[in-house]
Amino acid sequence: MDAKPPFKDPDVAAKFASFPGAARQGLLTLRRLIYRTAETTPRVGPLEETLKWGQPAYLTPQTKSGSTIRLGLPKGGGFAIYTHCQTSILADFQNQFPDDFIYEGNRGIHFRDGEALPLDKLRLLVRHALTHHLKRRG
Template identity: 55%
Template sequence: MEQPLNPSDPPFASPEVADAFAEFPEAVRGPLLRLRALIFEVAEATPGVGALEEGLKWGQPSYATAETGAGSPVRLGCPKSGGGFGIYVHCATRIIPDFEALYPDFRFDGTRGVVFEEGDEPSPDALGMLIASALTYHLRKKHNGG
């Protein structure tokens, strides 16, 4: 069973999640595990998020704010067409369009996600903003009267 890269990262929530990471192509497994660690770091550092629930959604590792309901789930996976890897959110939200307005140089998969080529090392600062935005989506929407 695949383990997180850093022993201080949370253990996988289930063998199925571990297996999903083990099934990713070797070239993108490391970057996806680093994104997983970043999701947990951002969740811990962001007020109102609470504990994350790690599971599978559409066969992809998914991170939800089940404890608080504060946000929209974040998923990790590979694009349907071509290689690489990506971080995905619910496509009916403003999360990706708002992020794209701030970071237009990233590569986007419509309103679903941000995708990367094999060998890319995404900016943790920029992606931390994206993750925090997703994990607090419902809080912000409620606060803004939506």
């Protein structure tokens, strides 16, 4: 499995290894996007990768700048990226791109296996989530 950066938590690595092949590739692409966005966004700091609700989750424990981002498999197939449902993160993104994605209410975006991901647009969502608390603090 081509995981960059390498997994630090063996439980997270095992979770990725358990995902079906095509979904795993999409989820690894989203994982790389999350890490790259964190590295290039001021005041985010290092990420913690862990499992929350059995899904890979990305937090900003040192700076507390962001809201948790999770990756997983929706019941209908494919793969997904999730934000905290009690924030406006996904609603704000959906206002920008109302017809570009398959939304799951105010919590997630679903993708089909093998689908090319619009990384430039998704980078905006990830950046918004990783800096959510910075905006609220002013």
